[in-house]
Amino acid sequence: MSVRARVLIRPKAGILDPQGEAVQRALPALGFEGVANVHVGRLVELDVDDPSQLEPMCEKLLANPLVEDYEIVLNDT
Amino acid sequence: MKFGVLQFPGSCDEVDALYAARRVGDAELLWHGERDLKGADAIVVPGGFSYGDYLRAGAIARFSPVMESVIAFAHDGGLVLGICNGFQVLCEARLLPGALLPNANLRFTFRQVQLEVVEGETAFTGACGSGGGSSADPPHSSVGGHPILSIPAKHSWGRYYADGGQLATMRENGQVVLRYGPGENFNGSVQDIAGVRNEHGNVFGLMPHPEHAVDELTGSADGLCIFTSMRMAVEGARV
Numbered sequence: 635m636s637v638r639a640r641v642l643i644r645p646k647a648g649i650l651d652p653q654g655e656a657v658q659r660a661l662p663a664l665g666f667e668g669v670a671n672v673h674v675g676r677l678v679e680l681d682v683d684d685p686s687q688l689e690p691m692c693e694k695l696l697a698n699p700l701v702e703d704y705e706i707v708l709n710d711t
Numbered sequence: 712m713k714f715g716v717l718q719f720p721g722s723c724d725e726v727d728a729l730y731a732a733r734r735v736g737d738a739e740l741l742w743h744g745e746r747d748l749k750g751a752d753a754i755v756v757p758g759g760f761s762y763g764d765y766l767r768a769g770a771i772a773r774f775s776p777v778m779e780s781v782i783a784f785a786h787d788g789g790l791v792l793g794i795c796n797g798f799q800v801l802c803e804a805r806l807l808p809g810a811l812l813p814n815a816n817l818r819f820t821f822r823q824v825q826l827e828v829v830e831g832e833t834a835f836t837g838a839c840g841s842g843g844g845s846s847a848d849p850p851h852s853s854v855g856g857h858p859i860l861s862i863p864a865k866h867s868w869g870r871y872y873a874d875g876g877q878l879a880t881m882r883e884n885g886q887v888v889l890r891y892g893p894g895e896n897f898n899g900s901v902q903d904i905a906g907v908r909n910e911h912g913n914v915f916g917l918m919p920h921p922e923h924a925v926d927e928l929t930g931s932a933d934g935l936c937i938f939t940s941m942r943m944a945v946e947g948a949r950v
Contacts (some may be wrong), residue, residue, distance in 0.1 A: 643750045652817050701872055
């Protein structure tokens with residue numbers, strides 16, 4: 635029985651995120667005010683038989699822990 | 712002296728790397744699916760977009776069969792040069808400290824850059840103080856006594872990053888080998904770092920492309936000294 639998982643990967647706090655900054659600058663130009671702290675990352679969705687493998691997957695391949703934080707979200711649907 | 716030049720699906724600079732290496736020795740392509748390094752004395756991990764650069768640049772290539780052999784070769788003290796995507800692969804493989812991030816300008820940028828050779832006594836820069844290797848030309852100029860290399864850079868993921876602790880260690884060990892000259896750091900690399908080596912000094916990576924600057928016909932032969940330095944290091948080790 636596999637489990638649906640989502641891995642959210644984002645730049646570590648304090649590391650320049652030029653994509654996030656570009657989006658943050660673009661939103662007011664479209665009339666969306668009051669937006670702050672925009673960061674752009676990646677989403678990896680996967681079905682896994684053994685959710686305990688997700689963390690080593692993130693450490694070895696899905697994220698680069700030197701520069702990225704990851705968050706594992708399990709979803710039993 | 713024989714160079715082995717890796718070739719991944721999506722590599723695009725392996726032929727120029729082969730050509731540059733053949734100016735100073737023998738060279739052969741090594742396919743990513745093979746584990747045999749075919750007796751190479753030094754390895755070049757070339758530029759391009761290995762495995763499409765999916766996930767992160769270099770993240771998948773780092774697990775290829777040939778890289779298993781290259782990692783073992785590096786741990787045994789073998790010389791490994793990573794150029795551009797090759798630098799990204801070596802960082803992903805943890806053979807070099809730090810990581811490469813998207814350019815601060817968010818653009819693919821292709822331009823000639825002036826690089827300061829901060830460490831001129833390494834296995835990769837030993838011949839760079841007196842001009843481009845076999846070229847008779849002296850270095851174009853120097854800053855603070857450091858020779859300057861004029862070679863092209865072309866990438867969108869070239870912003871070198873290492874945290875404060877790593878940077879301090881690297882500084883102590885003389886691991887920062889190349890820096891972008893004043894006004895040249897278009898990608899936003901921390902402390903203008905353009906090229907770094909590992910603690911033991913046998914693995915080196917840089918974002919700009921010395922293999923594209925080995926003949927005055929294309930504007931500069933300054934890159935050739937990187938390959939000449941490697942040959943000198945290998946042949947010196949043999950004596």
